[in-house]
Amino acid sequence: MVKEKLIVIKEANLNNNCPECFNQDLNLTFYQKHTFGSLFHKTTGDLSHKLVCNTCQTTIYPVSWTEDLERMVSYYQKTAVPAEKSSKPTLLFYGLMLFLLALVTGTIYLFLSGAIQF
Numbered sequence: 500m501v502k503e504k505l506i507v508i509k510e511a512n513l514n515n516n517c518p519e520c521f522n523q524d525l526n527l528t529f530y531q532k533h534t535f536g537s538l539f540h541k542t543t544g545d546l547s548h549k550l551v552c553n554t555c556q557t558t559i560y561p562v563s564w565t566e567d568l569e570r571m572v573s574y575y576q577k578t579a580v581p582a583e584k585s586s587k588p589t590l591l592f593y594g595l596m597l598f599l600l601a602l603v604t605g606t607i608y609l610f611l612s613g614a615i616q617f
Contacts, residue, residue: 500537505530505547509579513571517552518563524553527572529579538592542585548572 513525532545550559550572564572609615 502535504533504535506533508546508581509575511575513550513568515565515567515571517555517557518559518565518568519552519557520555522552522554525559525568526551526553527575529576531581536589538589538595540587540589542582544581544584546576546579546581548576548579 507528508531509529511527513527514523515525516523517525528549528551530547530549532543532547534541534543550564550568551557552559559568561569606615
């Protein structure tokens with residue numbers, strides 16, 4: 500079963516007005532998606548962001564953004580540098596490969612020594 504997790508790559512406090520309560524206390528967070536499976540851990544190139552007002556605790560969606568908010572989000576989106584896409588094997592993967600290698604070499608050894616005949 501693959502687990503997905505959003506890792507924070509950049510966080511910024513904005514001084515723009517909130518469209519809901521008109522206070523100047525906004526928090527912009529950029530996330531990168533990581534997947535954790537039993538054999539591999541993958542870092543994907545999927546980026547997402549979330550804009551939250553710290554005063555009224557509401558999530559501000561792009562529909563209600565002003566031009567100033569759009570400019571600030573696009574600026575910070577350019578500065579948010581994600582980690583490279585990668586795939587790393589887990590310890591279970593290495594253990595499984597070692598077991599399969601030992602099984603194949605053991606079978607070849609027994610076949611060459613004459614203990615097993617086909």
